[in-house]
Amino acid sequence: MSMENIDMYYFSGTGNTRLVAEKMMEVFRDIGVKTTLQKIEDSETGDVDLSHTIGIGFPVAILSTYSFVWDFINGLPEAHGTEIFMVDTLGGYSGGIVGPLRKILEKKGYKTIGACEIVMPLNIFYIQDSETCKTKVQRGLMKAEEYAHALVEGRARWGRVPVFSDVMKTVSMGGLKLAAWGPHxxxxxxxxxxxxxxxxxxxxxxxxxxxxxxxxxxxxxxxxxxxxxxxxxxxxxxxxxxxxxxxxxxxxxxxxxxxx
Structure with missing residues (x-):
């Protein structure tokens, strides 16, 4: 991965993704890469600098991610080989984000250089005890650090499971529409x-x-x-x-x- 500047756009619900993004940026800065962290909710896709390496970070929600994060992704400008990587945080399983996101970005002309999913504490339904959450955060940040080094050294990969991941994204989109439904x-x-x-x-x-x-x-x-x-x-x-x-x-x- 040849990079001089990294702009990482992230959304964090209750702080997990932000901690991961900050850890990754710390690794990049330590090797002399200029970095910026940008909140997705405060960013305009038209301001994305395609001469920089782009990172996208977000939590998993309903097997993929939140509707407004998808809006940001779908609104990214067309590129001609701009390097891009993703990281998400999740309680257990996604299924509808890694493959579909790669497909969208490559169609837009981005070079997809790495994807990583990091288990962190749940923030909904069943909240585990504080010690368990603390341990998960520590392990998650270790994985984020390892992933950042893998990106720098060109060892990161962005996989895709054809058909299955697309089906899971369709299920996710249905769930997101249900969540947005008026009675819900x-x-x-x-x-x-x-x-x-x-x-x-x-x-x-x-x-x-x-x-x-x-x-x-x-x-x-x-x-x-x-x-x-x-x-x-x-x-x-x-x-x-x-x-x-x-x-x-x-x-x-x-x-x-x-x-x-």
Missing amino acids: QRYLKFRVERSLCNVCGTCADLCPVGNIKMEEHPVAGDNCQYCMRCVSFCPLGAIPCIMNYRGKTYSAMNHGEMLK
Whole structure:
């Protein structure tokens, strides 16, 4: 991998992907590569510099990734051999992202140089104990470091399982559409416990799609991506999640760090 500049675009729901991206950028900087980290939710695809190596990082959601991350990927400009790599974080399995993403990017003219999936703690449904989560994070960061070195040394690979991965992406797209469906949004809406809320605005500031508006109290609209940021980073735990076992939450960093 010949590179002088790397721009890594990432989205992180509760901090896992951000930690991985930061670890990889640390490795690249240590060998003298100029690097930048860009939040996908704050980036415009028209500003992507095709003379730089591009990285994309994101969490897995419903077997692939969030709709607005797909929008960013699909909006990337046409390229002529620009090197690109991906990394995702997941609780266990994806199936509908690595192969389909490679197919999309190569069709756009990118040179796909590496893909890596890194197991990190779950942030939804069943949250494991803090010691288990800490161990998973440590192992995940070790894998991120190894992957960064593999990219530099030209050892990284980007595999694809034809047909199966495309089928899994189709299943994922169906799941994402279901999550965006009006009744689903209304009945599984995150609602603030007003007696606990101090109207600090953290949830609105962190929502990647601007779905939370500050009124007398935070109010969620009907475009929730279920990234769990508002639930996990509320400093007072004022946004319960009925999908989480016993209401337990997980975050890889505190809300102040996430806002930076």
